[in-house]
Amino acid sequence: MTYTNGNANGHNGHAATPTSAATRLRKMLTESDELIVMPGVYDGFSARIALEVGFDGLYMTGAGTCASKLGQPDLGFASLNDMREHAEMIANLNPRIPLIADADTGYGGPNMVARTVAQYHRSGVAGLHIEDQIQTKRCGHLGGKEVVSVDVFQQRISAAAAARDKLASDIVIIARTDALQTHGFEEAIRRLKAAAAAGADVAFLEGVTTKEEAREVCRSLAPTPVLLNMVENGATPSWTVAEARELGFRIIIYPFAALAPAYEAIRSTYLRIKETGVTDIDPTFTPKKLFTVVGLKEATAVDVAAGGQLYEKV
Numbered sequence: 001m002t003y004t005n006g007n008a009n010g011h012n013g014h015a016a017t018p019t020s021a022a023t024r025l026r027k028m029l030t031e032s033d034e035l036i037v038m039p040g041v042y043d044g045f046s047a048r049i050a051l052e053v054g055f056d057g058l059y060m061t062g063a064g065t066c067a068s069k070l071g072q073p074d075l076g077f078a079s080l081n082d083m084r085e086h087a088e089m090i091a092n093l094n095p096r097i098p099l100i101a102d103a104d105t106g107y108g109g110p111n112m113v114a115r116t117v118a119q120y121h122r123s124g125v126a127g128l129h130i131e132d133q134i135q136t137k138r139c140g141h142l143g144g145k146e147v148v149s150v151d152v153f154q155q156r157i158s159a160a161a162a163a164r165d166k167l168a169s170d171i172v173i174i175a176r177t178d179a180l181q182t183h184g185f186e187e188a189i190r191r192l193k194a195a196a197a198a199g200a201d202v203a204f205l206e207g208v209t210t211k212e213e214a215r216e217v218c219r220s221l222a223p224t225p226v227l228l229n230m231v232e233n234g235a236t237p238s239w240t241v242a243e244a245r246e247l248g249f250r251i252i253i254y255p256f257a258a259l260a261p262a263y264e265a266i267r268s269t270y271l272r273i274k275e276t277g278v279t280d281i282d283p284t285f286t287p288k289k290l291f292t293v294v295g296l297k298e299a300t301a302v303d304v305a306a307g308g309q310l311y312e313k314v
């Protein structure tokens with residue numbers, strides 16, 4: 001799938017047809033056997049920082065979206081609109097870098113799942129994960145989860161795959177099962193196999209607890225690539241990139257990579273204001289530094305290219 005540079009009047013500014021982020025992600029999965037490393041981002045700022053550091057792609061955490069956009073726990077508060085809007089903003093900060101975005105349960109029955117895939121596709125999202133939890137879902141690393149039947153899960157994935165194919169989109173459909181906690185490993189594998197048969201591109205076993213399980217899910221799902229959700233201090237032990245690669249995973253996401261350090265840093269600064277009356281912020285963090293992180297250079301270039309001098313003295 002490619003898109004053109006045509007503008008609203010139908011004029012093509014450039015002959016080039018850049019490859020979409022979805023196509024890029026799909027190629028990373030099919031044309032190499034490397035592990036794709038994606039840090040979690042929860043807003044535009046954390047996404048900009050990840051882009052500055054440079055990664056294969058980014059992962060938009062639903063837990064982080066609930067926390068940052070809504071100030072709520074990961075308990076199904078975020079609607080399709082909340083998630084899509086957030087994902088679109090992040091995906092388009094640098095459309096060359098693939099974004100995988102959480103799509104929870106797909107937000108309803110087959111029609112809503114199809115709508116979710118279409119909207120994520122149009123928003124520039126490269127991949128999304130859809131799970132088998134009930135609609136009143138919760139973070140996969142909390143107790144008391146409930147899952148729908150394997151048939152309902154398979155219908156969600158079929159609807160997602162059909163929507164992808166109808167759009168001739170390369171968007172990568174990732175099937176996530178949360179069944180390990182309540183139904184055990186065999187059932188979780190059965191569900192992922194059913195999802196792969198229904199057209200999922202990638203399998204995601206949520207809350208994997210041991211290296212044996214990890215190795216076995218990669219082995220038994222092959223040739224379907226498997227994603228590792230590296231949530232620190234949750235159900236899954238902390239494994240390094242090298243260990244994840246050795247276990248056979250093809251994508252590793254870190255949902256809390258930005259959230260946890262942000263909490264620590266923000267809270268300690270707020271406490272300092274309360275206790276000492278100053279923020280004691282790093283003196284190199286000027287307003288200009290902040291705006292540079294979030295695209296001052298690109299904004300200036302657009303203005304200059306249009307013949308302006310608005311930001312000459314910034």
Ligand SMILES: C[C@](O)(C(=O)O)[C@H](CC(=O)O)C(=O)O
Nearest residue numbers: 061062063139140141231255
């Ligand atoms: C991957 C996840 O869906 C997310 O929203 O980032 C969460 C992460 C978390 O809350 O621990 C999940 O694993 O359910």
